[in-house]
Amino acid sequence: MLQQFKAMNDTGEDIILELRDLYVGYYRDLNILQNLNIKARENQITAILGANGVGKSTALKAVFGFLRPNEGQVLLEGIDIINIPPHKRILKGLAYIPQQPGIFKDMSVEENLELGGWTFKRDKKQIAEKMEANYERFPVLKEKRKQISGELSGGQQRMVEISRTLMAEPKVLLVDEPTAGLSKMLSEEVYEMLTVLTSQENLTILLVDQEIRHALHISDYVYVLELGRNKFEGPASDFDDLEKAFWVS
Numbered sequence: 001m002l003q004q005f006k007a008m009n010d011t012g013e014d015i016i017l018e019l020r021d022l023y024v025g026y027y028r029d030l031n032i033l034q035n036l037n038i039k040a041r042e043n044q045i046t047a048i049l050g051a052n053g054v055g056k057s058t059a060l061k062a063v064f065g066f067l068r069p070n071e072g073q074v075l076l077e078g079i080d081i082i083n084i085p086p087h088k089r090i091l092k093g094l095a096y097i098p099q100q101p102g103i104f105k106d107m108s109v110e111e112n113l114e115l116g117g118w119t120f121k122r123d124k125k126q127i128a129e130k131m132e133a134n135y136e137r138f139p140v141l142k143e144k145r146k147q148i149s150g151e152l153s154g155g156q157q158r159m160v161e162i163s164r165t166l167m168a169e170p171k172v173l174l175v176d177e178p179t180a181g182l183s184k185m186l187s188e189e190v191y192e193m194l195t196v197l198t199s200q201e202n203l204t205i206l207l208v209d210q211e212i213r214h215a216l217h218i219s220d221y222v223y224v225l226e227l228g229r230n231k232f233e234g235p236a237s238d239f240d241d242l243e244k245a246f247w248v249s
Contacts, residue, residue: 016042016204017063017094017172022072024055024062031070032058033228038206040172045198045205047215047236050225056208057099059225060174063206064096065089076172091119093171099180103160105150109141112149112160116167127167134163137196155186162193172204173197179211187211191218 017040025031032055040046048056061067063074065086073080081089086096103112113134117127135142138159144152149160158178165173175194179187195218197203209215216222216236224232 014042015039016077017206018073018075019059019063020073020075022059022062022074023070024058024067025070026067028070031228033062035229036072036225037230038223040204040206041221042204043198043202044220045194045207045218047207047209047219047222048225049209049212049215049222050231052210054225055228056225057176060096060176060206060208064094064174090168090170093169094174095165095168095170095172096174097161097165097176097178099177101157101161103149103157103164105148107149108146109149109152109160110145112164113167116164119168130167130169134166137166138163153186154182155189158182158190159193170203172206174206176208177210178207179214187214194218
């Protein structure tokens with residue numbers, strides 16, 4: 001049964017990422033997020049849902065370090081990372097896939113993946129092993145590894161971006177509207193990729209999405225925001241009545 005948000009009393013043993021009492025804004029005295037509390041459980045997909053403008057993407061930017069919270073904590077495996085810059089958060093196992101595609105479209109698939117292995121830049125053998133692992137995940141990329149990335153379909157470009165991100169071996173993946181601008185068929189491919197990453201790769205995903213039904217279908221736990229605050233939370237199975245739950249008709 002859906003319930004108004006309240007602090008949880010679990011032990012936190014399976015909590016790998018936590019946003020605790022977070023206040024975030026683009027200006028010091030104007031917070032978009034207010035007293036936000038979110039917990040991402042290990043090897044699960046946790047979704048942040050809500051209407052446009054409630055601060056969903058802002059939350060991911062704060063987690064990755066693009067925005068510094070005015071108050072609160074961002075805990076990764078129990079350690080506050082709020083003072084750690086984004087490139088060092090990658091080294092600690094955090095990765096971010098933004099809403100707008102970020103691949104280098106004038107470079108080949110292989111070159112894009114090599115850039116993702118910058119954390120192992122002095123170890124060519126390890127980079128080669130990581131690339132081969134990605135080709136096993138996404139065989140179509142192996143076939144097209146010499147092809148210019150900008151010539152690929154939208155779904156394949158998303159594969160390149162996800163593969164490049166996985167080169168750094170993240171523990172937690174922050175994903176912002178992964179199917180924005182993609183066709184229904186390509187969107188389903190991307191959602192399938194995300195479920196495989198948690199079920200077979202033991203990755204934890206914190207997902208922001210406007211595709212409510214798809215997000216609920218693949219997620220384990222859901223937070224709904226309203227006006228930058230927690231409104232509802234619960235297992236995805238609790239949100240079967242969308243019209244009753246929130247704004248979807």
